[in-house]
Amino acid sequence: MASSPYIQYSVIVPAFRENGNIRPLVTRIFTALKRIDSPVPAEQTEVIIVDDNSRDGSAETVQALQQEGYNVRIIVRTTERGLSSAVVRGFQEAAGDSMLCMDADLQHPPEYVPTMLAALTPHHTFVLGTRYGKGVEMDKDWPVHRRIISAGARLLALPLTTASDPMSGFFGVRKEAFLKARNLNSQGFKIALDLLIKAHIQPDAIAEVPFSFGVRAEGESKLTGKVMIKYLEQLAELYWYRFSGLLIFLVIFLLVAFFVLVRAWLGPPSPISQHK
Ligand SMILES: Nc1nc2c(ncn2[C@@H]2O[C@H](COP(=O)(O)OP(=O)(O)O[C@H]3O[C@H](CO)[C@@H](O)[C@H](O)[C@@H]3O)[C@@H](O)[C@H]2O)c(=O)[nH]1
Numbered sequence: 001m002a003s004s005p006y007i008q009y010s011v012i013v014p015a016f017r018e019n020g021n022i023r024p025l026v027t028r029i030f031t032a033l034k035r036i037d038s039p040v041p042a043e044q045t046e047v048i049i050v051d052d053n054s055r056d057g058s059a060e061t062v063q064a065l066q067q068e069g070y071n072v073r074i075i076v077r078t079t080e081r082g083l084s085s086a087v088v089r090g091f092q093e094a095a096g097d098s099m100l101c102m103d104a105d106l107q108h109p110p111e112y113v114p115t116m117l118a119a120l121t122p123h124h125t126f127v128l129g130t131r132y133g134k135g136v137e138m139d140k141d142w143p144v145h146r147r148i149i150s151a152g153a154r155l156l157a158l159p160l161t162t163a164s165d166p167m168s169g170f171f172g173v174r175k176e177a178f179l180k181a182r183n184l185n186s187q188g189f190k191i192a193l194d195l196l197i198k199a200h201i202q203p204d205a206i207a208e209v210p211f212s213f214g215v216r217a218e219g220e221s222k223l224t225g226k227v228m229i230k231y232l233e234q235l236a237e238l239y240w241y242r243f244s245g246l247l248i249f250l251v252i253f254l255l256v257a258f259f260v261l262v263r264a265w266l267g268p269p270s271p272i273s274q275h276k
């Protein structure tokens with residue numbers, strides 16, 4: 001398939017040591033896009049892998065796929081690391097106005113890519129692949145401890161957004177909405193949540209696509225204890241970002257109310273006695 005200069009859709013895949021998954025991922029994405037009923041044309045879609053210098057043959061796999069005609073490229077970062085910053089880099093390099101982020105390990109089904117991309121419109125500037133929608137379920141092999149961590153993380157984010165699965169790594173955003181976000185947290189694992197808040201995505205601008213979260217095909221998860229602590233730090237930052245104005249207002253209001261009450265309780269100031 002020849003690459004087209006009219007790219008409207010970009011699929012960003014952060015990847016670290018994912019060589020074994022890259023070929024099935026890319027071929028399945030393009031097979032889905034080439035289906036007769038795909039709402040998004042394959043010729044208008046590019047895939048960008050953002051790799052953190054894995055040196056596991058990922059670059060060679062991408063090169064072979066390019067020679068076979070797939071519109072895929074790889075950015076190999078050597079001075080930066082981390083999931084969120086890799087996704088941001090991919091969004092910055094994307095040619096398409098509709099941009100999707102998905103994991104390399106096939107936990108996000110490539111067959112959903114056309115539907116996810118097509119859900120992005122000038123009205124729905126954000127699309128979230130949700131694991132908590134109607135009619136979908138987690139893969140029963142997903143470990144219990146991961147379910148508990150996920151439920152806890154979701155609960156903590158409730159005051160920040162009404163989205164059903166803001167922890168999802170399967171999400172898309174329109175370029176114009178992405179460009180509105182300032183000070184994105186490059187250290188975190190939860191770039192969708194960060195974008196939802198910092199790009200000021202309103203609830204009615206979010207389209208949700210339920211999908212069944214599978215188990216990793218090859219390699220290992222990079223979710224560690226350190227990542228969970230980073231998530232708590234990210235939450236604290238987002239709470240401050242979202243609620244600091246309200247907090248400052250409340251403090252000033254309480255101080256003024258306290259002052260007024262004290263004055264009322266002490267009564268009016270006694271008249272000054274006059275001397276001749
Ligand atoms: N470039 C780069 N990619 C990374 C890095 N860390 C992880 N990735 C890539 O990011 C994707 C997700 O990493 P996993 O290690 O598979 O994460 P997970 O534990 O399965 O977590 C996923 O599910 C969570 C929901 O439970 C999501 O919140 C999370 O974003 C991710 O999608 C994979 O493609 C992985 O290679 C990194 O430091 N750099």
Ligand SMILES: [Mg+2]
Pocket residue numbers: 103105107216221
């Ligand atoms: Mg994974």
